[in-house]
Amino acid sequence: MKIFDKNKLEEINDRQLRYRIVYSIFFILMSLLVLKLFHLTIINGDDYRNKADNNRLKDVKITAPRGNIYDRNGKLLAGVKTSPAVQILKDEYSRLSKDEKISKIEELITILNKDGASWDTDDYFLGINYFVYTSDTDYFTELKSPKEKVLDIILENNLVEDILRLKIEKNSSSKFSFYIIKKVIRDLQLKGIYVPTDFFDVDTGEISFSKGTNYDEYAKDKDLSKGIYSHVASLVKDDKSIIRKILDQPLARKLVFDELKSRNLLSNIELDSLIDLNKYNLLLIKS
DSSP states (O other): OOOOOHHHHHHHHHHHHHHHHHHHHHHHHHHHHHHHHHIIIIISHHHHHHHHHHOOOOOOOOOOOOOOEEOTTSOEEEOOOOOOOOOOOHHHHHTSOHHHHHHHHHHHHHHHHHTTOOOOOTTSSEEEEEEEESSTTHHHHSSSOHHHHHHHHHHHTTOHHHHHTOEEOOBTTBSSOEEHHHHHHHHHHHTTOOOOOOOTTOOSSOOOOOOSHHHHHHTTTSOOTTOHHHHHHHHHTTOHHHHHHHHTSHHHHHHHHHHHHHTTOOSSEEEEEEEEHHHHHHHHHHO
């Protein structure tokens, strides 16, 4: 007859109990982990994936502004003018409703137009207010693109000053203003030519010189008696790069088209309010 040691039996039972406790704790932890993974990947997976795609941290390098450069007589040769940059945060913008998005875009365009800045580029597949030929065959018979032909029409007919005077004033029918001369003055500033004028808050009426120390210094060796439009036109002269920048702006293209059409200077050129840039660029490349 086999006799069991009671103490040994208790020791075995105690050890098995500890194993059960450890296994139970391990099972509970694994169950919690599986439930958490299920919650993250299956239930809320799309939400977290969307946040991961839209929330990005980006290091933006900001170049320190250089100082002004003067000649030995103290005359400014090259100056520095700060230019604000616009960034849209995709994750915050996506949370807005459709009406809120439209409102924010209109507000941004209004600010950019007041400052004479450009807001339309060729980076999109749709173009607004583009010069086009009336027939696709004209792209192959004409020597230049529609925009270049419009540019030549402006220069050949000495219409630079007339183009500078074109504008959209803010009133009951227009929520914002747009002055072509504002854009030209801004483009001249990028070339180091600073015309003394404070045009940012001008929404109606004409643009004029801003009198003061800067004006007195600027007017020393210049005849400004004919006004700012005539003076800016003389600065632009035959500078095709400035006129091209005018024609790069959708609202400016509309104003220029209406002006040239009223003078019967456009024969086979139309203005397309909305154009497929892929098709348009293909025609330009093939021609």
